Amino acid sequence: MKLSSNKYYQTWFKNPWTYVTGAILLSIFQLVTIATTDGAWGVTGPFAVWGAWVVQAFGGSVDHWYFFSTESGRAALDRTFLTDPASVRNLGVIIGALLATLLASQFKFKKIKNLRQVGAAVFGGLLMGYGSRIAFGCNIGALYSGISNLSVSGWVFALFMFAGAFVGSKLLVKYFMQ
Amino acid sequence: MAEFELDCLGEACPIPLVKTEKKMQELDVGDTLIVMIDHSCALKNVPEWARKNNYDVEVEEVGESEWEIFIDKTA
Amino acid sequence: MAEEAVKKIVDETEATPSSRRSSSRSSRRSTARKPKKDQTLQGLILLVLVIAFGIYLATISATIGIFWLTGIAFGFILRRTNFCFTASMRDPIMTGSTSLTRAVLIALAITSIGFVAVQYGASIKGLPVPGMGFVVPVSFATVAGAFLFGIGMVLAGGCASGTLMRIGEGFGMQMLSIVFFVIGSFWAARDMGWWTLNFISNGPRLHLPEIFGWTGAITVQLVFIAVLYILADRWENRNQEL
Numbered sequence: 011m012k013l014s015s016n017k018y019y020q021t022w023f024k025n026p027w028t029y030v031t032g033a034i035l036l037s038i039f040q041l042v043t044i045a046t047t048d049g050a051w052g053v054t055g056p057f058a059v060w061g062a063w064v065v066q067a068f069g070g071s072v073d074h075w076y077f078f079s080t081e082s083g084r085a086a087l088d089r090t091f092l093t094d095p096a097s098v099r100n101l102g103v104i105i106g107a108l109l110a111t112l113l114a115s116q117f118k119f120k121k122i123k124n125l126r127q128v129g130a131a132v133f134g135g136l137l138m139g140y141g142s143r144i145a146f147g148c149n150i151g152a153l154y155s156g157i158s159n160l161s162v163s164g165w166v167f168a169l170f171m172f173a174g175a176f177v178g179s180k181l182l183v184k185y186f187m188q
Numbered sequence: 189m190a191e192f193e194l195d196c197l198g199e200a201c202p203i204p205l206v207k208t209e210k211k212m213q214e215l216d217v218g219d220t221l222i223v224m225i226d227h228s229c230a231l232k233n234v235p236e237w238a239r240k241n242n243y244d245v246e247v248e249e250v251g252e253s254e255w256e257i258f259i260d261k262t263a
Numbered sequence: 264m265a266e267e268a269v270k271k272i273v274d275e276t277e278a279t280p281s282s283r284r285s286s287s288r289s290s291r292r293s294t295a296r297k298p299k300k301d302q303t304l305q306g307l308i309l310l311v312l313v314i315a316f317g318i319y320l321a322t323i324s325a326t327i328g329i330f331w332l333t334g335i336a337f338g339f340i341l342r343r344t345n346f347c348f349t350a351s352m353r354d355p356i357m358t359g360s361t362s363l364t365r366a367v368l369i370a371l372a373i374t375s376i377g378f379v380a381v382q383y384g385a386s387i388k389g390l391p392v393p394g395m396g397f398v399v400p401v402s403f404a405t406v407a408g409a410f411l412f413g414i415g416m417v418l419a420g421g422c423a424s425g426t427l428m429r430i431g432e433g434f435g436m437q438m439l440s441i442v443f444f445v446i447g448s449f450w451a452a453r454d455m456g457w458w459t460l461n462f463i464s465n466g467p468r469l470h471l472p473e474i475f476g477w478t479g480a481i482t483v484q485l486v487f488i489a490v491l492y493i494l495a496d497r498w499e500n501r502n503q504e505l
Contacts, residue, residue, distance in 0.1 A: 013301075013303060014301070023303075026228070026231065026232055026343065026344065026345055027343045027344040028344065029344055029345075029346060029362055029363055029365075029366035030366055030369060031344055032340055032341070032343075032344030032345075032346035032366060032370075033346070033366045033367070033369040033370035033373065034369075034370075034373060035336075035340045035344070036337065036340055036341075036346065036370050036374075037370050037373035037374040037377060039333050039336045039337060039340070040374045040377070040378070041374070041377040041378075041381070042329075042333060042336075043333050044377075044378060044381050044393050044394055045381065046326075046329050047326060047329060047330070048391075048393040048394070049393065049394060049396055049397070050378070050394050050397050051333070051337065052397075053423035053424050053427065054423045054444075054448060057423075057444060057445045057448035057449075058445075058448040058449050058451070058452035060445050060449075061445050061446060061448060061449025061452070062449065062452070065449075072452075072453075075452060075453055075455070075456070076455050076456030076459060077452040077453070077455035077456070078452070092320070092323065092327070093323060093324075093327065095326055095327055095330040096330065098320065098327055098330045098331050098334065099330040099331065099333060099334035099337075100334065100427055101331075101334065102330070102331045102332070102333070102334020102335045102336075102337070102338060103334045103335075103337050103338035103341070103424060103427040103428060103431070104338060104427050104428075104430050104431040105309070105313060105334075105335060105338060105431060106313075106334060106335035106336060106337060106338025106339040106340075106341075106342070106431065107338040107339065107341060107342040107427070107428040107429070107430070107431025107432055108309065108338075108431035108432070109306060109309050109310060109313060109335070109338070109339060109431075110338070110339045110342035110343050110431075111253075111342060111431060111432050111433070112302045112303070112305050112306035112309055113302075113303055113306035113307075113310075114302075115252060115299065115300065115301050115302040115303060115306075116228065116252055116253045116302070116432075117252055117253065117302055117305075117432070117433055118226065118251070118252040118253040118254070118433055119433045119435065120198065120226060120227075120253070120432075120433050120434045120435055120436075121198070121435050122435040122436050122439065123197075123198035123199070123436075127198075127200070127436050128439065130418045130419060130420070130436075130440075131419055131420075131436045131437070131439040131440035131443065132439065132440070132443050133415070133418055133419075133443075134414075134415040134416065134417070134418030134419025134420070134440055134443075135415065135419055135439070135440035135441065135442065135443030135444040135446070135447060136415070136443045136444075136446060136447040136450075137411045137412065137414050137415030137418070137447065138411075138412050138415035138416055138419060138422065138423065138426075138440075138444050138447060139415075139443065139444040139445060139446060139447020139448035139449070139450065139451065140408075140411055140447040140448070140450055140451040141407070141408040141409065141410070141411030141412030141413075141415060141447075141451075142408065142412050142423065142448065142451075143408070143447070143448045143451030143452055143455070144404040144405075144407060144408040144451050144454075144455070144458050144463075145404060145405045145407075145408025145409050145412065146399040146405070146408075147397075147399075148412060148422050148423035148424070149348035149349070149412075149416070149422040149423065149424065149425075150348070150422075150423060150424050151397065152397075152399070152405075152408075152409070153348070154348070154367075154370065154371065154374070155394070155397045156397050156398075156399070157371050157375065157484075158371060158374035158375045158377075158378045158394075159378055159382070159394040159395070159397040159398055159470075160375065160378070160379060160382070160398075160470055160471040160472055160480050160481070160484060161397055161398035161399065161468075161469065161470060161471070162401055162469035162470075162471065163398065163399045163400065163401045163405055163468075163469070164397075166401050166405050166406065166409070167405055167408075167409040168409075169409075170405070170406045170407075170409035170410045170413065171352060171409040171410070171412055171413035171416075172352050172413065173409075173410055173413060174409060174410040174411060174412060174413020174414045174415075174416075174417075175349075175352040175353050175356060175413040175414070175416070175417050176356050176413075177410075177413070177414050178353070178413055178414040178415070178416065178417030178418055179353055179356045179357045179417055181414065181417075181418060182357075182417055182418055183206075183357075186418060187203055187206075200420035200421075200434075200436060201347070201350060201420060202350070202353060202354060202357050202358055205358050205360075206357060206358065209358065228342075228345055228432065229345050229347060229350065231345075232345045233350070233354070233358070233360060236360070236362065237358065237360065249299065251299060252299065252300055252302065253432070253433070
């Protein structure tokens with residue numbers, strides 16, 4: 011029997027799952043996270059540290075910056091990628107998505123199509139990077155985990171991110187769509 | 189009963205859906221729109237939108253991470 | 264506001280010559296397809312490597328092994344469900360669809376119930392309450408950061424988790440945006456002293472249970488989520504009638 015027509019293969023690996031299934035499964039692994047590590051899921055925490063590692067690799071120094079002079083900041087600088095839990099988890103998200111894509115036979119490298127996409131990626135990336143740092147996280151750390159940990163900061167983040175998404179949608183239509 | 193193509197290959201969400209919505213308005217009843225996509229998110233939100241509008245939808249996987257969505261403008 | 268956005272798009276597309284062309288190929292084009300590549304073998308090989316790497320990481324520390332496992336799970340789930348936090352905020356504005364918005368609200372409700380149980384359990388046993396690291400100060404930095412993040416994620420076609428997920432899916436655009444994500448984050452780290460001095464250090468850390476008590480906090484939270492769910496559902500159907 012061909013694998014591609016097997017009904018269990020199709021349900022588990024091929025056909026997209028519903029959004030609500032996603033909500034339930036993500037919640038389960040959020041609970042796994044808080045039960046095993048005393049924290050919740052976050053993504054952007056290590057990004058600034060990655061930047062610092064690169065700068066240090068080229069002989070630069072950042073340990074006099076306020077951000078890296080705190081106890082946790084200094085500890086993060088001293089770690090390597092494989093001993094930094096949050097960095098390993100981020101790599102896991104990439105590989106987990108790759109795994110799902112391959113098991114569905116849907117992997118293809120998708121080139122950047124035009125200059126508009128380059129602009130959107132650069133500008134959008136910078137805004138997300140800066141924003142997530144000063145707001146202590148992204149959609150996951152500040153919003154999903156913030157709200158789930160019953161923090162008011164999560165709801166404030168959600169409200170103003172929605173305002174940002176509104177402006178972003180206008181910009182996208184105006185400048186980044188043909 | 190004409191057939192139209194909409195090439196959304198390489199376009200990130202939500203552009204395929206926005207273009208599909210716009211294109212379907214131009215079509216006459218009985219026409220078919222073929223939306224070509226390679227973004228897995230569009231594979232979900234374009235058919236979802238079309239079904240909600242009571243159009244007939246068929247999805248065909250034409251390659252790795254490439255799909256054609258057939259939407260019949262039924263009403 | 265949604266109509267405005269859509270109208271804008273319509274105007275834009277109309278300005279450029281329509282690419283309408285009749286297809287010469289036959290309907291449903293079932294013939295003359297290049298054969299699809301089967302990638303399940305590569306997938307299984309990767310699965311073995313994922314497990315092997317997990318075992319290796321667990322020898323460094325059990326914690327790292329758990330982070331690897333949860334990362335794989337989150338990536339797999341995001342990809343299989345196309346769960347997208349960006350779309351949950353953007354689609355109501357751009358396309359009027361709120362199916363992801365409602366899914367995110369469901370996730371928030373379920374996770375909140377689980378987290379409040381874990382936190383309450385720790386608190387009555389006199390243990391340190393887990394997750395308090397996510398209860399961060401509310402200040403102008405939160406407002407500004409969230410606003411910038413909202414703009415960025417719509418432009419870049421994915422937030423942080425979405426960007427990582429799409430890298431795994433093979434998108435060049437997100438491979439570029441992650442580089443600038445890191446640069447932006449590093450840039451903000453340089454300015455962090457200023458933000459902390461002027462805003463963050465004055466911002467209160469507000470944990471709902473301190474305001475409403477444990478039962479009150481989860482009740483208020485769930486009622487608020489339910490109200491948002493109803494609003495999202497109404498918003499979608501309102502758009503439907505136009």
